[in-house]
Amino acid sequence: MERGQGVRTMLLNYINGEYVIAASEEMQTVVNPANEDVVAAITWSNGADCKLAIDAAQAAFKSWSKTNVYQRSAILKKAADIIRANAADYAEHTVSESGKPLAEAKGEWMVAANLFEWFAEEAKRSYGRTIPANRNDKRMMTIWQPMGVVGVITAWNFPVYNPARAWAAALASGCTVVAKGSEFTPLSTFYLVVALNEAGLPAGVLNNLFGDAASIGEEMLANAHVKKISFTGSTRVGKLLMDGASKTNTKLSLELGGNAPVIINHDVDVEAVAKSSVIAKLRNAGQVCIAPQRFFVHEKIYNQFVEVASEAIKNIKVGYGWEAGTQMGPLINQRQQQQVLKLIEDAEQAGATAVKGDIPSATGWFVPPTLLTGVDQHTEAVNMEIFGPVMPVIPFSDKNEVVEWANNTPYGLASYVWTNNINDAFFFSEALEFGMVGINEWAPHGTEAPFGGWKQSGLGHESGSEGLYEYMEKKLVSWGVTGI
Ligand code: NAD
Numbered sequence: 159m160e161r162g163q164g165v166r167t168m169l170l171n172y173i174n175g176e177y178v179i180a181a182s183e184e185m186q187t188v189v190n191p192a193n194e195d196v197v198a199a200i201t202w203s204n205g206a207d208c209k210l211a212i213d214a215a216q217a218a219f220k221s222w223s224k225t226n227v228y229q230r231s232a233i234l235k236k237a238a239d240i241i242r243a244n245a246a247d248y249a250e251h252t253v254s255e256s257g258k259p260l261a262e263a264k265g266e267w268m269v270a271a272n273l274f275e276w277f278a279e280e281a282k283r284s285y286g287r288t289i290p291a292n293r294n295d296k297r298m299m300t301i302w303q304p305m306g307v308v309g310v311i312t313a314w315n316f317p318v319y320n321p322a323r324a325w326a327a328a329l330a331s332g333c334t335v336v337a338k339g340s341e342f343t344p345l346s347t348f349y350l351v352v353a354l355n356e357a358g359l360p361a362g363v364l365n366n367l368f369g370d371a372a373s374i375g376e377e378m379l380a381n382a383h384v385k386k387i388s389f390t391g392s393t394r395v396g397k398l399l400m401d402g403a404s405k406t407n408t409k410l411s412l413e414l415g416g417n418a419p420v421i422i423n424h425d426v427d428v429e430a431v432a433k434s435s436v437i438a439k440l441r442n443a444g445q446v447c448i449a450p451q452r453f454f455v456h457e458k459i460y461n462q463f464v465e466v467a468s469e470a471i472k473n474i475k476v477g478y479g480w481e482a483g484t485q486m487g488p489l490i491n492q493r494q495q496q497q498v499l500k501l502i503e504d505a506e507q508a509g510a511t512a513v514k515g516d517i518p519s520a521t522g523w524f525v526p527p528t529l530l531t532g533v534d535q536h537t538e539a540v541n542m543e544i545f546g547p548v549m550p551v552i553p554f555s556d557k558n559e560v561v562e563w564a565n566n567t568p569y570g571l572a573s574y575v576w577t578n579n580i581n582d583a584f585f586f587s588e589a590l591e592f593g594m595v596g597i598n599e600w601a602p603h604g605t606e607a608p609f610g611g612w613k614q615s616g617l618g619h620e621s622g623s624e625g626l627y628e629y630m631e632k633k634l635v636s637w638g639v640t641g642i
Pocket residue numbers: 311312313314315316320338339340341371372374375376390391392393394395396398412413414415416446447448543545571611615616
């Protein structure tokens with residue numbers, strides 16, 4: 159891809175089945191983080207456009223919620239087929255706006271297809287129950303019903319997976335959606351809309367906006383038709399939404415930030431775990447909410463672990479997502495890049511030693527993969543969510559102490575344990591205060607499993623059957639009967 163090729167695509171809102179320009183007629187450009195080229199422009203919406211989208215979603219809810227689940231399922235499964243058939247093309251767009259390696263982008267589109275297919279099937283099993291009453295003249299049952307219009311606001315780090323996870327569950331349950339993806343990655347959201355439109359989703363069932371997040375978020379919170387907001391993003395914005403929702407009682411699902419500890423016991427295959435640690439840490443350049451962050455390594459294997467991981471991190475190929483062999487791309491924007499570079503600098507000034515890999519160019523928002531040793535646990539490299547390719551490694555000797563260190567964070571999303579001792583595996587998995595624990599694996603999640611955070615990492619769950627019920631209300635129907 160060459161620099162300065164100019165805007166290739168102008169992306170419009172999708173409201174009531176039509177691609178429309180925002181009322182403001184303003185637009186904003188989208189930049190490729192790997193070479194700073196402009197790759198697209200987006201129409202720039204505000205609360206007024208959001209209100210139009212909510213009106214369309216509210217009107218469509220009347221009929222969509224009445225379709226039977228097999229009809230909804232057929233459309234969502236067709237969308238899954240369309241995504242699989244076009245994943246290679248769609249992934250190129252994702253690479254151009256996010257910088258991630260093509261294989262990672264393609265994998266993300268395939269997971270999105272799986273999400274639509276899985277929720278299409280799972281919604282068929284949203285069974286209620288009958289409850290034996292304590293009186294002869296009474297019968298009771300519970301049923302599940304879709305909530306109504308749902309607002310879905312998502313982050314750029316997984317520009318396909320984040321919206322797909324919420325849209326699939328909400329649409330399968332019979333809700334209608336008003337979505338706002340990230341302004342940094344609109345192409346991915348746009349092609350997700352294209353796939354659902356081609357699959358035959360009726361007008362108004364899904365609406366998608368590009369534009370001013372605060373203004374759109376305020377309209378979603380204030381508009382009585384919106385029954386829930388599903389948000390994937392930072393803990394900071396999650397708290398803003400909670401403040402707003404406290405005035406309107408809008409329900410919230412929050413998938414927020416993390417600061418995942420990794421505990422590596424002395425009984426593991428050190429070389430294999432050290433190598434896989436680097437790969438896991440650098441996935442999506444560390445911009446992953448469940449990214450392994452604080453590596454606590456048993457002192458008996460610490461030196462060997464650091465030696466192998468340092469060698470591995472220096473050999474990671476950082477580059478352009480569209481080039482074969484690239485293992486890590488740039489960060490999403492200059493702000494994120496500067497923040498992570500400063501965090502490394504601060505750690506070094508506080509006495510840490512850094513081992514760094516190479517970056518391909520000073521153009522683009524690259525940060526060298528960096529391993530830190532001798533890190534002060536009070537620095538931001540340990541306390542903050544890094545969201546970059548930085549790997550602090552800290553020795554430990556006592557399992558109770560390391561659990562205290564691991565839990566000493568306001569976050570509670572993912573955590574990881576590597577050990578071949580079954581008793582230690584149970585001890586750590588029960589002692590860690592996190593919504594997800596990976597034992598001897600780096601992917602403690604799945605389409606069919608609940609994904610959610612404890613403490614300040616979130617509220618509710620996405621994925622799995624729990625993810626479906628986030629978009630449905632339970633209703634008790636109680637019958638008075640006579641003569642039976
Ligand atoms: P962010 O909170 O800045 O933005 C997320 C979304 O919220 C974007 O669409 C943004 O435009 C919108 N937004 C910003 N201000 C808003 C406001 N005032 N009202 C309404 N919406 C607003 O987060 P980010 O930097 O885009 O993403 C990174 C964060 O997301 C990290 O903390 C990461 O851990 C988290 N994340 C969590 C999960 C999860 O499942 N737990 C998944 C992915 C990312």
